[in-house]
Amino acid sequence: MKASTNLSTAGHGGSADARRWLALCVLLAGTLLPPLDFFIVNVALPAIQADLQATPSLAQLVVSVYAAAYAVTLILGGRLGDLYGRKRMFIAGMLGFGAASALCGCAPSPGVLVAGRLLQGISAAVMAPQSLASIHAIFPAGEKARALGMYGATFGAASVAGQLLGGVLVSADLFGLGWRAAFLINLPVIALAIPAAIAWVRDSRAEQAARLDVVGALLLAAGLLALVVPLIEGRERGWPAWCVGVLALAPPLLLAFWRCEQRQERGGGAPLVPPSALASTGLRRSLAASFFFYTLAPFFLVFAVYEQAGLGHDALSAGLAVLPLGIGFLLGPFSSAAVTRRLGADTAAFALGLEVVGVLAVAGLAWVDAPGWLPAPLFLIGLGQGMALPALVRLNVDQVDARWAGLAAGLVNATLQISAAVSTAIIGGLFFALSSRGTGPGAVKAAFPVALLAIGAGLGLAAVLSRKARARP
Known part of the structure; x- marks a missing residue:
């Protein structure tokens, strides 16, 4: 199942990409936005609830639906980059994240805000894995530790800056936007990052084209949803019966996914998660x-x-x-x-x-x-x-x-x-x-x-x- 690739040869003894450090700046923007948005919204949640008159359970969904969508689609997002190009998926994810941020920032009701957060989580899961995979592809072995150090520091910056920035944006009430600025602040970052990604980020993907494993993707999404949603919502809601029931579905769904992947690989197909990759x-x-x-x-x-x-x-x-x-x-x-x-x-x-x-x-x-x-x-x-x-x-x-x-x-x-x-x-x-x-x-x-x-x-x-x-x- 060995496939040739058009990956940068930086990590494999070839010439390094001359634009790799500029590309890293862009890629780290895609790394920063997903966790930053999580921490900002945590701080802004009381203002959101008061302004939109949302019930506590609906307000909690503003946080949990983003976390669940992000966790469930991360593996799919990473695989899409392998199949269709990491640069392309990075830009697509960033465009989607920007559109979802605009929807959240202009949301007239809690329901629209929750829908925007769902789209944000999915777009973030398409965007974020491409950063790490591209760093792996474009940096020589001697520079990879330094690049990954900056990647790790970005998470630290997001955790600190998210809480501080959320409080500043809500209290400053810029242009009368209040909590909406916590979402709209993403737009200028994305407007700068997308042209820079087009200019500086080198594409990489598997050279042999393969069709997306739709059945595997659906089974994995269902299994992870059954695992993650009850764990996020269960403690907040006192573990109602539906949480326990949905959680019990996770093992059989994930087992069905794994057997599907094994059949796909034995039959010469292109599974979403090749079992041989985890050998x-x-x-x-x-x-x-x-x-x-x-x-x-x-x-x-x-x-x-x-x-x-x-x-x-x-x-x-x-x-x-x-x-x-x-x-x-x-x-x-x-x-x-x-x-x-x-x-x-x-x-x-x-x-x-x-x-x-x-x-x-x-x-x-x-x-x-x-x-x-x-x-x-x-x-x-x-x-x-x-x-x-x-x-x-x-x-x-x-x-x-x-x-x-x-x-x-x-x-x-x-x-x-x-x-x-x-x-x-x-x-x-x-x-x-x-x-x-x-x-x-x-x-x-x-x-x-x-x-x-x-x-x-x-x-x-x-x-x-x-x-x-x-x-x-």
Whole structure:
């Protein structure tokens, strides 16, 4: 099933693309927008609910429908780039994201806003994987760690800037737009990025044309929806019967998808996720490491509750308290390249070890009620997270053929999104179950270290798996 490619030969011993650093700037814009939009809208949600008179459940859909659509279509988005050209899909995704942002910014009702968020999530899933796959294709091996460091730093920038920018845009009320500016701010970025992508980004894809696996795409979308939607909505709604029923459908749907892919490949077809691409034990372990890496996702939720309900701080103080973690996340990726030169494939394990130390230190300080010492371990968590992300990304992508770079990018991103939903449901559920058993701040303070121990266990498992998952030379 080996296919020839017209990929840039940068990563395989040929001449490097002279425009690769300019292209990277454009690609990172496509990396920044999806998480930035998630964080901005979280901050703007109260203003949206008040202005559109949305019910709490409908307001929650503004967040959850975007997260679900993004997670469900990431693998499909990555595969589309492999088949039809990553530059083409990047531009198409960016155009769709811009149109959806305009629809959200002009939405006259909550229903229209939810529809716009659905389209945003799908467009983001088409756009985002092309950035990672294109970096893999156009950068020489000696520069790839630096490029991936900048890729990882972009996520850190999105997490910090999203929360700050959302608050600034809503409170500034630019041109009387209020919360709508949180969506419309995407348009000038996209208007600049699309012409730059046309001029600077080099296209790459599998040379042999293949038809899209429609049946596989539908089965995968159905299976992931059945998994992700209940996990996102279940805790918020108290786990109604429909959530449990839909969640029970996920395993048979995903099993049917896998059997369909096996039949396709045996018959000489072009499956959406070729089983042979996942034959590598190292790739399976690195994907598992990526899954447990994002057990940190519920930390932001439980930390915010601990700061406000446990320590009695206001929302602004709680937001500022997590700032050391954001700073560490911004700096971590820039350290990743230097550490990679010394540790190679063990960089991810080392960085995850830093996170474990930081999480356990926060748990210990919370247990002895010494919150004044939290900034240092919070910075350590962010530093490890920022360093581990590009290292894990490379660990995954380097273990597949270049023709499957888009697939690998989609798999990594989808794994992270699904992990965020699963870990938030499980660890967040544990935290709220424990904190509800008592009364007052003391119950929250007691539940917080337990949740952190669960997060630390997940990160420790990620470190072990990444240590065993050796990237190919």
